[in-house]
Amino acid sequence: MRERRAGYLAFDLGASSGRAMLGWLEGPVLHMAEVHRFETSLIERDGHLFWDVEALEQEIWTGLQQALAQMPALRAVSVDSWAVDYVLLNREGRPLRPPYSYRDTRTRPMMARAFARVAPAELYARTGIQLIPINTLYQLLADLEEDPAVLRRAERLLLIADYFNHRLGGQPVVEVSMASTTQLMNVHTRQWDAELLRAFGLDFPCWPEIVPSGQVIGQVRGHPSVAVIASCSHDTACAVAAVPARPGTRWAYISLGTWALLGVERTTPILTDAAREAGFTHEAGLDGTIRFLKNLTGLWVLQECLRAWRQEGPVSWEALEAEARAAPAERCYLDLDDPYFFEPGQMPERIVAYCRQHGLPVPESRGQMVRAILESLARNFRRALRQLEALLEAPVDTLHIVGGGARNRLLCQLTADTCEVRVVAGPAEATAMGNLLIQARTLGDLPEGYTLRDVVARSETCWIYEPHQKSIPQPATER
Template identity: 45%
Template structure:
């Protein structure tokens, strides 16, 4: 019997968390979902927070279930980026972490623009300007009592790993999303930290994926049944970094779309692209596993669809997603369009209404939920097309295939529209790419498998179900749609039409 290692991948997304046990060995990659739990923000006194204690509860429940099913050889955590927790002098958390969608950072880019040289910051960090980057959040929090009392800042996966092990660390792929991290040196930048008036000691030692952070603490072991001292491994703790490891690419000429609440559209490079043209295109350089760089752009993603579903459900007008997608697939291509990168779609609220108003600035207004869904998917496909084309120009890398991973890979309509819009073949899957990438890095750290990213991806390609989409339809339709979407808006065009359910 082929020897295998059983690891637990804890994968936290912006809307849910998953605890997945994965059996890994030569020619073997088998995943079992042990526990799934919601990740819902909580707004208190006007501030949106992450319920991080509830997340820890879900993690420990998942670990108990995983241990009941068999021995656990290692554990690792990946999550979303930019958000953090602050520890006081006694090592305890100073309040619940604030959600990146909170409006405390509204207008922060203008403030940063007056304080910092944007070109110099980009040459150091390689990060696109986004108001919710950790730099922006800390700027908005300057002078706060919590920040003044903080001894240590830990990114979300590092905070949870600290509660498992008692060890403070900063895994580089998530640290690189802060806009405080040097993308070339793979270390905290002292000048940017000093600009915030913060001590460099607030930020823990940076570690690379594959590092064993520490062992499970005795009190965690008692609550979960996990053996004390079980290794907790640093993987690509930014979920996109693990998802990119989980791309089953067979050659380097690929683009990836890590598609969930957000869509991260990018290329894998050996070095960051820190040119002025890259900065002006708002492309970002986030660090990856094995010294790689994830050169990408953020697009709003399926958040728009999720928020529409919540809105319709709150009005008693919910329709099963499969039925909505079936109706949307019957609607004409590229008729209703919005700019999926527009910041107006960032906050929760009446998403169908915002989509209708934005579509009215470019052309027809979607009238039914099916038309709203088709508008979202066509607009996402166009955003992917635009990002992939621009990233190729800026990096000099040619793309021959697009890999869609994550929850969005199950959306066959979106995958086909992406192939049609990009005029490239699309490979869809695996759905749990982040958890699988997480598990592969753990297993390699334990010596259960060997090799670089090509060998890890070959194992994925040989063991995971994949779906293939070839480009079809009229390419001129998508070119015309792109031109229409980015033509000057009509300031006199308004709409008071309401989206209805039919």
């Protein structure tokens, strides 16, 4: 059925799958429909991991055509994705090579080499970004060491979502939430840090303009009535923009998917040694905000287990949760942030080996393994939340879980119990909602007097988990 109403299209690219989500407003309520889903598979070549951007671009154009077939009055489109990975473009605007995945191992020695040029404390003070080896900075240093010619030939560097916005017809720019994740944007000026680029030998002419969130950057090629909008190119920034927080509450969030991003929204950075040593980062958010957060492993280990188990036969998330509920609590706490779990493949076997190596109870069933993962996640959340409260010098009274992990009721209850805080779960589609609503606001389509979070609260049912509650969770009431 062809919809005549005006709408918006969000492409949400995750580390395992992508989808095209149509959205349209009816008053202060956002409606959504998935029109296309596809894999974001990795290419393994010569011992390295790459993203197949040509295949992804074909899927994006397919999703756009399907969206236009359903909603000819489409007003805008925007792509969001994971952070840190980038595409190097030649003079014709085509990739010089497939972009590396952040899970590739080539960056492992690069942090030590970076710190020999710029001390960790100075790097953190200038960028505010957590010192982890997947960051764009260390990937570029690997390029500089292994293939410096590719950087000299590059006319433009674009991060993943920004590259696809450009391919759709937008200008070759980088949106600020994505730029902030590179560890090369100055946290104060929100521009590329020229001194750091020189210090690292990365002062090539390929660095694009950084633009604010929610900016029209062009029109879709072949469809001039459809705007290309840089909403928030970083998927976590979109998700945080859609947290249905109540004004006046002391709230934090976990954007929970493959990764778990736990933090708060601020207007000023906390650039202390304590924040750096605790691994907290400052990523740009909507409307000049700062997402002060910590990157934790999210559902990655469980996703990899599910992938392995599906090779043996069909299994659903719901079945795994039911098996985990029935399994006894063994207090088998895994350090899910251990690099041992970082690479894909053979995850159930690696968990067993890890437990034996560390003297932990070895899961004897699939349900026990899932429960061990979920309890370990909740324990990691508690540790990070206590660090956050210490840095803020204030307690958190409400923890919002958004993203796909909000659907896992056992994990939400374990988090409430372990963190001893009220958990509000939902929306599960926060990233797509944030992307769509930023588009609508950019075009002046939000109803007068309503914020993005007002619309989210009226569009989704969220669920409240109190610590140690025995009854089923309760739906959150509208604000």
